[in-house]
Amino acid sequence: MKLSPTLSSYLQVAPMALVLLLFFGVPLLVVIAFSFFDFDGISTVPAFVWTNYQELFASKVTLSLYFQTVYFAVIVWAITLVIGFAVAYFLVFHVRNIIWQMALFLLCTVPFWTSNIIRMISWIPFLGRNGIFNEALLKAGLIQEPLEFLLFSDFAVIVAYVHLFTLFMIVPIFNSMARIDRAIIEAAVDAGSSRARIIWDIVIPLSKTGIALGSIFVITLVMGDFFVVKVMSGSHTASVASAMMNQIAMVQYPPAAASAVILLIIVGLMVAAILRIVDVRKELVR
């Protein structure tokens, strides 16, 4: 039996498409449906009402939650971008031996394949009141009292985010930088260009798809986080997703679904904004 090429492509793609439809497409629609269900404080009744959204927008907490979450996202994005760019630049343009380059690249990516929760927890003995960092500073005589702001604070949340998510910036930037044709840079050097101008006029424009992909990863990860912010702030700070988790814990599904839909729209707009600046499709489909 001979299948037509289109039919065999469909059969080959079908298993993946089916899983994505069943466990991503349908659930998305169900969340939207739930956000319109009627909720009287105890039970959920299938209906079509706007009350969940009205309550969400009427609440003063909503805006401050979004402000807090976007604040984390912007700071973490800026830090991971600087680190990611510097690390990728070092690996691609300064490490000359290909074996060393791969080894150091793997060194940066191995933590990606280990547990996020464990990596987050590992900051607790480090930053605590009697933690390694405070002890070291005390011993060095730099401080008299242990620093209190290190753990269970916004600072700790940002440190953990940067620790967890910088890899998502390094890998795409590394990939697009590695594809830059060295002849272009040599031409610039021969034409007397300075190092700074080479970075600004050649390296950054040619690695912008990597930067955009990394930015999308980091921003969506921070915007959707609920557990780092909870543990590392000692429950002092909340994010949109952690507030949503609290509603879920109290079985308030329709309000939680409404806040999920709004979060999704905001994240979608942020991703769309990045895609408007940089067209990453060409890069991905290649």
Next chain:
Amino acid sequence: MAGAGAGHKEYGKRPWTFYALAAFFTLFVLFLYGPMSAIYILSFQGPTGGLTFPMQGASLHWFTALFEQQRTGDFAGAFTRSITLALIVLSLTVAFSVLAGLGFRRRFPGASLVFYLAVASLIMPGILVGLGVGLTFQLFEVQTRWYLSALGAQLTWTLPFGLLIMFAVLSRFNRAYEEAGRDLGASNWQIFWMVVVPIVVPGIIGVALFGFTLSYDEFPRSLLTAGAQNTLPMEIWAMTTNVTSPALYALGTVTTLVSFVVIALALGSIALIQRRRAQRVLPVEQKAAGSQA
């Protein structure tokens, strides 16, 4: 030697930026691994030791404490479920992404739709996937179970990763090999198993590594979908709020050890395959060079 080096720009003296960036890179690696290694050391804390340094002697006390069920929950059960689930996710991710990768090599109507579905699924915050799958199961009155709802939720994250890796692998794949097979009279099935798979096998191992580790450590997508029987990340999560002893670190050390073994197996086998290939190519080249001389 020195003269030859000076003439060649690429091998000239290293600029100061090299040293600055090398120092930055070293600090970054320390930042990446420093805290993690602290908890591995602390998991060997003596029985009277606490959550931070100094060490009160060294023991395996906290590792044995893990297996006392009433203290830390059903650790052994969660561990088994996590490994089983990760192996299922690995198999399905490899099978479905290799197939889809091959399918995407031809243009077909709806290709970009499936592609965007995969990308959207990749960047969707995990907890929203978990919430969606959880609510869907509730709506259709099906019990959430780790091998059903959690499996599906995790696949929405591992499949797009697998697909993107397969794109990268197959874009470097030379179709002339397949045509050579066809010219020699091989069936589609034979071409797939005897030509395509052996060539792309390092990429497939990469997909398997992603499938296993992403599933094994997945928390946000599993939290609302695993049902009554937990997997390991949820066990750890419960411990972060209940357990204030180094048993938490012991669990961290055990899980990370499993991850490291899996990573080493995957990277080791990729390296082995590449070396075998290099060796197999080399004699031919040498022979060719010899006959020319």
